[in-house]
Amino acid sequence: MQRKKKDGSHSYTAVIRKKKAGKVILTKTETFQNEQAAKRWLKKTERDPKAKGAVERAVAARQRKTWSDVIQAYCDASPEGFGKTKTATLAYLQRLDVGGMAVEETDDHAFFCLARDLLNGVQAPPADPDADCPEHYELKPRKPQTVNSYLATLRTVFLYGGPICKLDLPISAFETAMRTLKHQNLIGRSAKRDRRPTLEELDRLMSHFYDSFLADRRRVPMHKVIGAAITLGHRQEALCSIPWSDVDENMARLTIRNMKHPRQTAGNDVVVWITDEGMKLIKSMPRNNERVFAYNPDTVSRRFTDACKLLGIKDLRFHDLRHEAISRFFETGLDGGSRDIILKYTGHAPDGSLSRYIHVNQVSDKFAGWKWWDILFAPL
Numbered sequence: 001m002q003r004k005k006k007d008g009s010h011s012y013t014a015v016i017r018k019k020k021a022g023k024v025i026l027t028k029t030e031t032f033q034n035e036q037a038a039k040r041w042l043k044k045t046e047r048d049p050k051a052k053g054a055v056e057r058a059v060a061a062r063q064r065k066t067w068s069d070v071i072q073a074y075c076d077a078s079p080e081g082f083g084k085t086k087t088a089t090l091a092y093l094q095r096l097d098v099g100g101m102a103v104e105e106t107d108d109h110a111f112f113c114l115a116r117d118l119l120n121g122v123q124a125p126p127a128d129p130d131a132d133c134p135e136h137y138e139l140k141p142r143k144p145q146t147v148n149s150y151l152a153t154l155r156t157v158f159l160y161g162g163p164i165c166k167l168d169l170p171i172s173a174f175e176t177a178m179r180t181l182k183h184q185n186l187i188g189r190s191a192k193r194d195r196r197p198t199l200e201e202l203d204r205l206m207s208h209f210y211d212s213f214l215a216d217r218r219r220v221p222m223h224k225v226i227g228a229a230i231t232l233g234h235r236q237e238a239l240c241s242i243p244w245s246d247v248d249e250n251m252a253r254l255t256i257r258n259m260k261h262p263r264q265t266a267g268n269d270v271v272v273w274i275t276d277e278g279m280k281l282i283k284s285m286p287r288n289n290e291r292v293f294a295y296n297p298d299t300v301s302r303r304f305t306d307a308c309k310l311l312g313i314k315d316l317r318f319h320d321l322r323h324e325a326i327s328r329f330f331e332t333g334l335d336g337g338s339r340d341i342i343l344k345y346t347g348h349a350p351d352g353s354l355s356r357y358i359h360v361n362q363v364s365d366k367f368a369g370w371k372w373w374d375i376l377f378a379p380l
Contacts, residue, residue, distance in 0.1 A: 002035070005139045011120070012038035013137075016045055029097050031122055065165060067106070068099035074161040080267050083260065084237075089153045095124035103167055111151075111177035118147045119186055148187040151178065194359040195320045196327060199366060201313050202226070206372050208307050220295045222303055224281065226321065227376040228293060230367075231278040233325030233346055235260065236297040236318055243290050252279055259347050270347040275334065280377045326357040332365045 001013045012035045018026035028045055032038040071090050081087065093099060098106070098114045121139035126132055155174065162169045181187045197205075209222035228239050238256050246255040252274045259270045274282070285292050304318040326346055335341045339354070348354040367373075 001137075003137060003139055005121070005141075011139055014038040014042045014045075016042065027100070031117060031120065064102040064104060065167060066100055066102055068094040070103060070161050070165050070167065070169070071099070071157055073165050074157050077164045083258065086153055089150060090157070091127065092124055093150065093154055095127070096122075099124075103169065106170060106173070108173040108176040108180075111174050112180060115147050115151060115177070115181050115186060118142055118150055119144065144186060144188045145190040147181075148189065151181075151187060192356060193320070194323070195315060195317070196324045196359055196361070197313075197316055197320060199370075201311075201316065203372075204311050204313070205304075205307055206375075208311060209303075210375065220299060220303060221380055222300070222307075223372070224285065224376065224380060225293055225295065225300055226304075227281050227372070228278070229318065229321035230325050230328070231275055231281055233322055233329065234272075235322060236300045240291070240293050240295050240297040240300060242292045244287060244292060245290075247274075247282060247292065249279065249283070252276075256347055272347040273344045275329075275345060277373075277377075284377050284379050286380050323357050323359060326354070327359045327361070328365070328367070330358055330360050331362055333363075 001015070003011050003013060005011060011031055011033060013029065013031045016026075016028045017024050030038070030041050030045075032041065071094050075082070075087070075090060082090070096114070096117070098110065101110065119142055121141040123137050123140060126136055155178075158169050158171045158174050161167075178187070205226065206223050209226070213219055213221045213223065225236070225239065229236070232239065232254075234256060238259065241257065242254065246257070248254070254272050254274050256270050256272055259268045261268045282292055301318050308314075308316050326342070329342045329345060330337055334345065340350075343350065343354065346354060346357070
């Protein structure tokens, strides 16, 4: 199958299926940069099953535990499950070709090919069979740091899935592939991001969202959500899931449920302090729902992104508001400005990633006298 890439070039996916009594008993798939390579692979791979017992051995391999089986067992063994991102990543890996491979049949080259396919933009079949169509499989190249994230998630299965499945997982082969991928610069860590919005950009966003809300009060009051992000300093998923029952107004404390953690998100409930501005904003919200900010986090992210495009604000994400909030905590010397105190507000562990969010530009409050405070603190 010929597939067109975004840059106009083509890739070629070769598929071999072996049927017996009308049923598919074996499927092999590989993607190549040119048609000649795909045809060579087809000829070689078609010859292999013709050897005596080859098909039986291949089918037997399929009947052994696959990586999809291992991943499923790993997920099922967790009583509290995993975070949304990890769960989605593991489910996606199950649908890729590697998910159907027998554990015993995989080696370092197989893991190298997995990373290369992810980098080239190979798409797994959709979770919803009704969404399956040729257009779905158009290559969508990924960045090295994105591929690294996929493999880091898979690595947890290697480290902890063996005892669950009663298998010796090929961790050494996986690590060998990882070293090669890093050496070839095919995977890497995300660059540290230091983008903060300017006051001018925030004024434009606030005007846009406030006018939109006044025109139709059924819309998400994005000006309030932005204010919450700046004064509380939490992710949009955390902000949009805060129940009133987790707000302690007397002590100015807030419990963040399942706070994102690189190793254990589920059950990671953290009590954080609330800034004076954050408490004023929380109290300004109506109590007509169990949650303080009862909005879909995906809707919040989408509306923020769409507004930035409309207003011509480049390279600004909603998550950058968390960088803004934490940097401002240090700039204003919040409660003395020590790292230990600010950790109380952000919820980071002492050995966590707080430093990624600190981008101090001044020793003062750029929001002093900000014209939007009165609107943010006014009852909605």
